[in-house]
Each structure stands twice: as structure tokens, then as C-alpha cells.
Amino acid sequence: MSNTLASVQETLRQRARTLLEDGTITYLIGWEAGRFEGQTTPLILRKAADVDRLIYNEFCVHILAKYPLSDKNIEGTIGVVVRGCDSRGINLALKDGQIKRDKLYLIGIPCEGMKDARTGQELKKCLQCTHRNPVVYDELIGDAVEDGAKVDRFAEVAQLESLSVDERYDYWAAIFSRCIRCKACRDTCPSCTCRECFTDQAAMGWQGKETSLAENQNYGITRMFHIGERCIECGECERVCPVRLPLMQLNRKIIKDAYELFGEFYAGIDDCTPHPLDHYLLDDVEEFM
């Protein structure tokens, strides 16, 4: 089977038609064309007659893993198109008990990276992607591609680590002074599945309402630690940020630390391996004891 985007799209449409017609899935989550050239948007496809709306091209930048979670009590089955990043998000949701596997029908597509419609260049998050093939699926369209990041994904973190504490503080203060706390990063993140986010627990007051650097930093830091080593590195937080904060640098710092302390670990490559911070072992490092 050839892996050209056009042929993948054609097969995807055929399969979607069959699956919807024979009732295997209630609806399919994929992508459709947006209003502008190169723009795409997630699509919930319910009717076989509409399959031509379904597209697959080099601009399918949205991760789909979080969409099925809003319908976790569905009677039928949700079809989801998954690439490496989507499938890792799905695994994370399965591990966290957010949805049952039998409610999902996963159509896997090996992905060679998506492009930024504005620049035509491959997205940073795709260059840094370690798992291009879906890690969980019910059927696969196209042949497997080579896994592994095309650039050193820890390069930015290493560069930041070389700075002094004050320099780093200034760097992050400048960044978070721009944050508008729209919480788009949280909303898109496949690992953010709390029923009520800490930022919304107003009575407790974890997060103040004031528009200030301190509250912005509190939001950014707490978000980073809540996701922690569970980050699947899909890079969506950074992509959706309207003020373009380099949020993945924070996530990658935690991942890098987790690697150094507990060994190499990739969140979401299966739905059962405990995450380094989810459990303890008696021979865990105790660097402060």
C-alpha cells in the first residue's frame, strides 16, 4: 500500500463509509477542510453520505485524542483517526480510566509530520516527534514509517539549563507576563482530564483571579507539574497558545528530569505501564534524603 496522502485520504473515506454503514462506529472523528487554504478543523462525521468532507493532508495539525472523552458514556462506538500522537493520547486516557477501550474504534495512520499552513514548513512539534506510527489501533492505513525525532528535542531545555537562576527567572517572567490565562493549553491537552481543573476550584483558591505575573506563573507552573511526566509531547499546548508561549520547554524539562531520575520513559505508548511519578519503588533515587 502506498503512503501518499491522497491515497491515505481515499482509503480513509472508503473505510469510514463502510464502518458507518455497517454500524461498527456511531461516528468518526477526523478532519475536514477549513475556511482558508491549508487550514483544517476536526470533524465529527456521522453520516456515510458525508464522507467526502473527510480529508487527510499535510495540514491535519489538530490532535484528536481528547474529543472522544466528552462522550465517554456513549452507547455505541466512537471511530477515531489516530497517528502516533493521537494514539498516545488515547492510551493515556485509557490508563487514566477516562474511557473504555471497547467504546473506541481506532483507524491508525503512520504520519511523517504535518506542516504549518502559514510557513509551509514542518511543525516544530512534528520534527520533535518520537512516535510517528500509531501505538494502538484497530486497523492501519498505509505502511509504517520510521520512528524517531528529526531534531534533538531536549536542545532548548539544555540551553535553558545552562543559564543562571536569575537569567532563567527573567526569561520565564518575560514569557508569562504575556500569558492571558485563556487556558487553551489546558483545554487541548490530552492529559488534562480532571473533572474540575484546579484553576476552576475557586472556593479553594489554588489560583487567584488577579491579572498579575505571579498568578500567571502560578498557573503555568502548576499546569506543568500536574501534567508532569505524563506529557505525551504532542505539542498542542504550544501550538494552540494565542500568545505563542514556548510551553513545551516546561513540559520537556520535567520529562528530561524524569528520564535522568527514573530512566527513559514515554507516556502513552501503552495503557498499563505505570508512570514514574505514579508509584514508588524501594530503590528509587532519594537525592534529598
Place this chain on the structure above:
Amino acid sequence: MSRIGVFLCHCGTNIAATVDMTRLAEATKELPGVVYVEENKYMCSEPGQQAVKQSIIDRGIDRIVIASCSPRMHELTFRKMLTDTSVNPYMLEIANIREQCSWVHKDKEAGTKKAIDLVRMAVAKVDRNAPLFTSEIPITKRALVIGGGIAGIQAALDIADAGFPVTLVEKEPSIGGKMVMLDKTFPTMDCSACICAPKMNDVGAHPNIEIMSLSEVEEVTGYVGNFTVTIRQKAKYIDYDLCTGCGLCEQKCPSKVTSEYERGLAKRKAVYKPFAQAVPSKPIIDAKNCRKFTEDRCGVCEKLCTVNAIRFDDEDKLVTLEYGAVIIATGYELIDWTSLYGEYGAGAYPDVIDGLTFERIINASGPTEGHIVRPSDGKEPKTVVMIKCVGSRDPHKGKAYCSRACCMYGAKHAHQFLDKIADGECYVFYMDVRAMGKGYDEFYMNTLQDGATYIRGRVAKIYPEGDKYICIGEDTISSKIVTVSADLVVLDTAMEPQESADAIGRLFGVSRDLDGWLTEAHPKLRPVETNTAGVYLAGTAQGPKDIPDCVAQASAAAAKVIGMFCLKALESNPMISVVDEINCRGCGDCVDVCPYKAIAMETVERRENSVWVTRDIAVINSGLCQGCGACTASCKSSALDLLGFTNEQILQEVDALCL
């Protein structure tokens, strides 16, 4: 609005010398919600407590802060005090201005500032305290004793005598442990078997004691008063209900195996009782060495057994029982000196033996019937060298600690040798003589009078020359090199924890120290308790000891168990985790981090947004939860909260300190 009373303790000068109490009191009066501040020289004293009670009545105080020592010291004291008042015992916070402030600081200015911070935090926290109430936990009044050495035997007997059923689990075929291998015991020289065997018989015959020999604890769940323990009873291949212990099978068994009990100095059979006084007094089949198992022939025992008790198809059995309390008495093993001390021949010289082997040699019922002879050629040794602290007090090669019993049994060995071999010479190389115990130093002095030569120093090397062993060491008192040509060398080797202690410790959540000994809850004030409620320690499982200390500790542990069993029910700890099921997303992270297995996921049906949904939520077992708070820290949704240390309380403390 809460009405907070703050009571500042001077602790004599312990606190007042480093903290300006007047300034602390003034600063405290300004804090929100504080309606009364009082200082006292000793808050924990009777007048101090009375003052608190009186001010609760006079000032209408509804919660209190005591600024004093660590809550580990007196939180319970003040909680008990509050039970007689209108204030709930959990409407109390302790500001630790002693251990965490005055004791660790010298600068009065800085100490005062810190004390003010600590009190401010405690006041902020107590403002969000809520009354908590205890409940009753029923107690299963049966005890489990793990290890059938002298400590386990004593503990089991004491509990059984008080009228409570006991299960004594022993991994060997017989109870008795190390003590039953010894010849005589210092300082009174009673025959070890003569004082140990009757106790073993008492255990065997006691209606309240069940012995599970050749058994090991495999799994533990539950909590204080209600442990569920699974015990693996290994296959004995003999039906103990039928076996009369006549010994015919052992007599006729053709397979001979090195005897563990005789420390390799004699043989035993493949179907065997480890020693004559064994309890249970019935044999087992050693499947590794039995011809029926290795070669599928023989079966003599089966043919001869008059009651048909041989069961070659016997299998391990798993027994699950409920227990209210557990005593761990897993004992010690001697350190493997052969892997550590190449200079002593690393085990290659047959006449360089450890103390326990010497016990078998001098024992009248041992392989040599008490005649002191060399294992190599059976000749009577004329010159014996004893080396103490082999593995003990030697952090570079062995253990840093002192094994405590060796000085005395070394002296006993010297005495016994000189007693039996009148023209013998005995040289004891020692580091120090530690003879602290009733009648111990007198015993040591007697040994010196017997003619034992004590040389202060270590032996650096032993090498064979002809049929002699040349021991070279330094006499550190005269600074001369001493060379002794010995017929027999006895090494007084260090005690180390049983290998199984590691697994037992993990099963019961009892930590071990750096040397592997199980740790007590407090080295001085709670020496037999562990940090797991309902689990106690006895004997050398906790650290090296001699027999009197083992027995004393075993009785102490038994007293703790009996004390608990005499209660109608236990009071539960109300400071446990609770789940806010609205916020619980069902990820199960808390289940994995809980060290007490107190959290389980449960699938529930709830009506949410007008539809019925099925989802998983975490459920806390209030009996198992020890209130450690690991789950609350792991819960990203903050759906878990620890009563007494709620997120809100901690946040208030942080705000009080930082804002």
C-alpha cells in the same frame, strides 16, 4: 468567626532561652481570630493543662494552638486534655517551637522571628480545623508469631497463657531456633537444651498454640486488629495427623545428608527430625535428597510406616487466617565469614570454625558427644585460639555494630575448653571485653582465673603449618607481634539479620535499618513496637541480643499484644483520607501510591447533568488508611483530602507564611 486560644510554653528555658516569649505573645495577640494568649513555664504540666481548660470555659475558646515541643511529644497529651472540655480534641494545632526552632537556633532574634512564623502558620491552620470523631475497630483476638526461636517461643507462650490463641510460624521443620543448638548458656552454665526444650514442649502441648512448622508468611492484608495473613505450609510429605513420631522411617532411610543442625559435623537421613527434642516431634521428608523424588525408587519409609503416614504426593498448602496482632521474631544468622576473611583461610582450613560449630562440638548430645576434638583429624586440641569480633565492629569488612553476645560466649568457650582439657592452653584475641549484664563480668573474671590468656588485638593472618595453624596478631597493649601455633581456631562471628527479614519487613511495612535489622518505632520509648500498628518485634530480628534480652523483649511484645486483646475494641484514627467523589476522575493514581493498600477503585452509577453515568471513583478503607497523605499529594484533581491536614489547611499555612 473562630475563637482561637494560643498557649505559649517556655519549656523551662528550653524555648524561652532562644525565643523572646513576650514578643511572641504580643505578635500572637495581633493574629486574626486569636482571642486569648497565655504563657506558661510548662504547658504540659498539670497546672499548665488546668490553665488551658479554665480559659476554654472563661473565654469561650473553640480551638487552640499550643506552641511548644514537637507534636510527636505532646500532641496526644493535649488531645487527651481536650476530651474533658467542650472543645473537640482535633481542634488543636501544635506549633513546634522547640525541636524546629529553639533547639536548632542560637540567635535569639532569628529564633523569635521563626517562632512567630510558626505560630502564625498554626493559627491560620487551626482556623480551618474541623471536629473529627473516632470510631471503634473490632479486634480479632488471635496473634501471629513469626519465628520459633526462643523469642518467638516466649512470646507465644505468654500470649497463649493469657488465654488468647496463637499461631507460631517457623520456617524450619522444628521450633527452637539457634538456642537449641547451644551447649551451655552464660553466665549460669545451665544446659541450653535443658531450659529450652521444656519451653518447646510447652508450646507443642499448649491448647492455645498452633505450630506451623516448615511454613512461611506469604501475603498480608488488613490493619491493626484485623490482619488477614496467608501462610504457605510447605509439603512435609508426612501426614502429621497419622504420624506417631516412632522414628522407624528415619532409622531405615538409606539416604544420608549433611546435618544443618550439627553444622556439617554429622549426617542426617532424608526423612528426618532435625534433633531429638524437636517440636513437632515428627519427621519430614527432604525431597531434594530423597531417592523416591530424585530417582523414583526406594520408598522404604512408605513400606515400613505402620500408620501409612507417608505422602509422596503431598503439596504446599496455603492457609489464610485472621489475626489481630503480629510479633516478628525472625532472629539472626551468623555472618558468612568465609567470603569476607581471606586471611583466616576463607573456610579452607577445617579446624578454623565458628562459635556455633564449637557449641555442637562441646555439646554432650552433639556429634562428638561433648569431646573436644578437631573436625579435621578427630585429635584433641591442646592449644585453642579464639578470635572475637570477626565481622563485628569491623565496618571495612563486616558490620560496624557490636554483636553483643560474643564476648560472653567467647569467655564461656574458653572456660569450657580449659575445664575439659586440663593441660590445654587458650588464647583469646579481643578488641574490648564487653561484659555488661548480671553476673557477666564475674564470669569473665573466672575465665581469666581458669587460665585463659586474653590478648588485646586482632589476628591478622592464619596459615597452616604441619597440622598446626599459625595465628599472627598484634598485642596492642605491649605493641608486640604475637604468634600462636594453634590446634583449633574458633571465630566469634557477627550476627546478621535472617535473609527472610527483608521480605517479612516489606510484607508488614516494617522498615529496616542500614544493617538490615527491623526497626522499632522509637529506640528508647517504643522498643518493641514498629511503625505499623499491631506489629511488634521480639528478639534478634531487631538487633543483636543475648538470650535474657530476647526473652525479656519477647515478653514485652507479648504484653503489648495481650494489652490490646484485653480491649473491647480499638479506637480508629480519624485523621484519614477522604474522597470528594464529585472531583474524582477515576485515574487510580492514588491506588498505586498508597503504601497501605487502603484505596480501591469502585464503579458507581451517578446521575450527572440529568443522565445516569457509570464511572470509577476511589474509595478509602478507613481501617487501613494510616493518614500518610501520599494519595492527596498524588491526586491532580485534588479530590483527595487528608482530614486534619486538608488542602485548605495547608494552603492557609502557606499563605500565612508567604503572603
